[in-house]
Amino acid sequence: MNKTVVDQVGRSVTFTFPPKRIVSLCPGITDTLFALNLEEEIVGRTRFCIHPKGKVKNVPAVAGTKDIKLEAIQNVQPDLIIVEKEENTKEIVEELEKHFPVYVAEVQSVDDAFRMIEDMGSLTDRGEAASQLNAAIHEQFESLPKATGKRVGYVIWRKPYMVVGKDTYINSLLEKMGFINPFIEANGRYPVVTPDEFQSAALDYVLLASEPFPFKEKHSAEFLEIMPTTKPILIDGEMFWYGPRMMEAVSYFQKHLRFNSSKFLNPL
Structure with a gap:
């Protein structure tokens, strides 16, 4: 029907x-659909959809997040395509909706992530599985580490430096852990930040993400030069994905981030 x-x-x-034939063009949503026991229904994904490892490789990659292979998508004959407003472009939606039903999700906060999971369950007749996943994540999130009042910058790009700003899932998760992100006052969701602006932000910590730019240990020195009293921390960016990674994220934060009475956040 x-x-x-x-x-x-x-x-x-x-x-x-x-x-019965779903194409997902957002990594976090693809991961969620697998968690809802839709392995047989997922017929297309993006090349950036890498979770769940060992299962997702069996699904053809028919797109990126900002580009699509229309012929490849037509070949898998989807009866529903699911995209996400930030991950995918308006042009992609406009092209795809000429041929297929396209559902657009929007995740800008932790609450949105829970709503997305519930909606994916409703869309696919997996409501019970979605509710169980959300309940399990809620339970895990009660054990998130607390960094109440500590000022943080989450850096996603280099040359130019770009950070996480307002109306983003990552910022919402940082706030859930008690961090203060001064860059939510800047224009845009992922503002460009200069060294002078980093210094003015008076950060306690700067988190250097593993993706989309692959920050390494050598980049920590750059930030120590800019902010000698701010602790740079390399962080696994995948732990800031929404969907089933939210379960894994809590244990990751508990293991790799420790808080004590000193100024610094100390990775194990």
């Missing part, structure tokens, strides 16, 4: 329910 829903950006989408 056909079902019509309103997606997370207000678009009306009609598709065959439950969908």
Whole structure:
């Protein structure tokens, strides 16, 4: 039967329910669909959809997040394509909706991530599995480390330096742990930051993500030169993905981030 829903950006989408051939163009959503026991229904993904390892490789890569292979998508004949507003472009949505039902999710906060999981369950007739996943994540999140009042910058790019700003899942997760991110006052969700602006931010810690730019130990020295009293910490960017990685993230933070009475955050 056909079902019509309103997606997370207000678009009306009609598709065959439950969908039997799904293309997901967002890594966190692909990961979520696998967690909802939809392994047989997922027929296409992006090349950046790398989780769950060992399973996702069996699904054809039919796109990037900013580019698509229309012929490859047509070949897998999806009855529903799921995209995410930030990960994918408006142009991709406009092209794909000419041919297939396209549902647009939007995740800008931890609460949005829980809503996305619930909505994926509703879309795919996996409501119970979605509720169970959300309950398990909620339980894990009660054990998130606390860094109450500590000032942090989360750096995602180099040349120019770019940081996480307002209205992002990553910032929401940082706030959930008690961090203060001064860069939410800047324009844009991922603002460019100069060395002078880093210094003015009076950060306690600067988190250097492993992706999209692969920060390494050698880059820590750059930030120590800019901010000698700020501790640079290399962080696994995948632990700031929404979806099932949220379960893994809590144990990762507990293991790799320790707080004590000193100024610094100390990785094990």
